[in-house]
Amino acid sequence: MNTLTKLGWNNDWQEKAGSSDLTPARIITEYKNLYKIQTDTSIYLAEVTGKFRHQATVREDFPAVGDWVMVSTPSGEGHAMIQRILERTSKFSRKAAGDLTNEQIVAANIDIAFLVMSLNHDFNLRRLERYLIAAWESGANPVVVLSKADLCDNSDEKAEEAASAAMGVPVLVTSAYNGTGLDELNSHIDEGMTVAVMGSSGVGKSSIINALIGENKMLVNDIREDDSKGKHTTTHRELIMLPDKGVIIDTPGMRELQLWESDSRITHGFQDVEALAEHCQFRDCQHETEPGCAIRQAIEDGELEQERYHSYVKLQKELAYIERKTDMREQLLEKKKWKKISQLQKSHYK
Numbered sequence: 001m002n003t004l005t006k007l008g009w010n011n012d013w014q015e016k017a018g019s020s021d022l023t024p025a026r027i028i029t030e031y032k033n034l035y036k037i038q039t040d041t042s043i044y045l046a047e048v049t050g051k052f053r054h055q056a057t058v059r060e061d062f063p064a065v066g067d068w069v070m071v072s073t074p075s076g077e078g079h080a081m082i083q084r085i086l087e088r089t090s091k092f093s094r095k096a097a098g099d100l101t102n103e104q105i106v107a108a109n110i111d112i113a114f115l116v117m118s119l120n121h122d123f124n125l126r127r128l129e130r131y132l133i134a135a136w137e138s139g140a141n142p143v144v145v146l147s148k149a150d151l152c153d154n155s156d157e158k159a160e161e162a163a164s165a166a167m168g169v170p171v172l173v174t175s176a177y178n179g180t181g182l183d184e185l186n187s188h189i190d191e192g193m194t195v196a197v198m199g200s201s202g203v204g205k206s207s208i209i210n211a212l213i214g215e216n217k218m219l220v221n222d223i224r225e226d227d228s229k230g231k232h233t234t235t236h237r238e239l240i241m242l243p244d245k246g247v248i249i250d251t252p253g254m255r256e257l258q259l260w261e262s263d264s265r266i267t268h269g270f271q272d273v274e275a276l277a278e279h280c281q282f283r284d285c286q287h288e289t290e291p292g293c294a295i296r297q298a299i300e301d302g303e304l305e306q307e308r309y310h311s312y313v314k315l316q317k318e319l320a321y322i323e324r325k326t327d328m329r330e331q332l333l334e335k336k337k338w339k340k341i342s343q344l345q346k347s348h349y350k
């Protein structure tokens with residue numbers, strides 16, 4: 001099998017690329033304004049062309065790890081120029097620090113997201129719900145990975161709790177230290193698939209990747225004492241080829257995968273709550289004081305956890321907030337567009 005196919009290149013990508021003199025490549029690592037890319041034959045450092053930069057209006061227009069790009073490789077330079085990005089099939093994004101209306105792509109073209117949560121300090125069902133929603137939002141299929149099973153003596157119990165929050169998403173109990181669950185983890189990866197490993201800092205993402213590839217390729221800080229705090233060991237995202245099949249992307253731990261766009265898929269994580277709400281007497285029930293409220297009844301009857309309902313409400317609020325932000329961004333872009341047009345018109349009528 002050639003390198004490109006191993007990286008996940010297939011007929012769909014070929015179709016998107018069309019017939020072209022340019023070379024297809026995948027973004028392996030992203031530095032500041034510079035990318036490491038892999039073509040069928042080599043690894044290059046690459047940057048976007050001036051034209052590309054000029055046409056890009058927002059951050060998501062720029063390449064991200066996992067993107068398929070079409071590049072030119074000026075001979076003898078060991079350096080490639082990125083001409084265009086092939087349309088993404090999925091993307092993990094978060095709000096960019098300091099620029100709340102601009103989307104930062106964490107990883108693109110992900111088939112599966114391993115959502116890692118450690119069985120000791122990090123275990124938090126509400127966070128898991130948020131991760132799951134972010135995964136559904138991205139277009140990737142989530143797999144919940146409970147790590148550090150060797151540090152936990154009630155991992156079955158915790159796996160059950162996680163499974164009830166994850167509703168149908170596979171939940172695996174693993175340990176990079178003693179190998180628990182790694183074969184099962186591996187069995188979720190198919191030929192040509194791209195996996196992203198996400199989760200808080202210190203939960204053992206890089207350790208899992210090292211265990212899967214069978215060598216200590218990714219840096220793991222073994223002397224850190226409290227894995228729930230401290231510095232990030234992995235500092236940039238990187239796409240790594242797995243030895244037998246698929247590719248995997250290591251990401252630096254994020255405090256929280258932040259939600260971005262609202263979408264109908266968002267409610268997947270709370271189907272039970274939504275289903276209950278359909279039985280409220282009033283269509284626009286706010287589940288506060290209205291008579292015949294199925295949600296309040298369910299909480300009273302112990303069928304719905306108060307806390308779960310709260311996270312649902314919190315999520316709705318957050319979505320409304322994000323929607324407003326997105327509107328703002330669109331307005332800004334619209335303004336920019338009109339400014340350009342009016343400038344063009346001015347120069348035209350000079």
Ligand SMILES: Nc1nc2c(ncn2[C@@H]2O[C@H](COP(=O)(O)OP(=O)(O)OP(=O)(O)O)[C@@H](O)[C@H]2O)c(=O)[nH]1
Nearest residue numbers: 175176177201202203204205206207232233234253
């Ligand atoms: N006991 C135990 N410790 C583990 C396991 N996996 C990882 N660790 C330890 O947990 C710490 C963090 O592991 P990393 O793999 O660096 O975690 P990470 O999620 O990649 O962290 P960031 O790169 O900062 O996001 C290290 O000290 C590891 O040795 C495990 O299965 N069992």
Ligand SMILES: [Mg+2]
Nearest residue numbers: 205206233234
């Ligand atoms: Mg790491």
Ligand SMILES: [Zn+2]
Nearest residue numbers: 280285287293
């Ligand atoms: Zn109600």
